[in-house]
Amino acid sequence: MAQQTNYDDFAQAYSDENESSLLNAYYERPAMLELAGDVSGRRILDIGCGSGPLAAALLERGAQVEGFDSSVAMINLAQRRLGERVRLSVARLGEDLPYAANTFDDAVASLVFHYLPTWNAALTEVHRVLKPGGRLMLSVNHPLLYPWNHPGKDYFKPTLYTDEFTFKGQRAELTYWHHPLHVMADAFLKAGFHIERIWEPPFSKDAPEEILPENLRERDAFLSFLFFELRT
16 A cells, blocks of 8 residues: 655655656746745745745745645754754644634645645645635646656546656655646635636756757657646
8 A cells, every 4th residue: 555755755856856857846846936926025935945945935036935744854954954944844644733813925846745644734734834815825736747647547536546656866755646637626625716727738848958868859848747726
């Protein structure tokens, strides 16, 4: 049976991979920053901040950032990167968060919601800590990936599954929950969010050719993650 992903087991290897990989450095992170737009002076919560690359980029753009992650090892790496500029906490999405209501202008959640079996409690808590009119920008595994990579599986059935990866030579298993798109949308609306944008972005034109698979070198986009911009 698939187990919950424990990033403490491979935090450094994942962080190192994240710095320069096609999926993270030239696809997911640039898309999240484009969704965020002008963040100067905005107070932003980085949900599942990992080792802090997105928080660092938001800081460079003038935001005030706080972050949390369930992995102690990841928070230690983020603290090393960000120093005293960012208040970091060990906390778990889906449980009570250590922030007062109406605290943040925005929240970002990169590739974290797909670890949850249900989203309602997590979204309600994020909604609580956002100011009225605040935004939540999140990315998750594209729901088509599960039946695509696991032929014969039912797209419409929420399902727990595990995929294997190698990060800087270290093997790791990531365990996800697959949710069809309508289940995601229903959870957003039930938590009180308005859906402002659903996006399947291109990857960055800055991606070095040597990290692009041959079949992507004549294309602008590929199927991997799905992005949402929500507002309270």
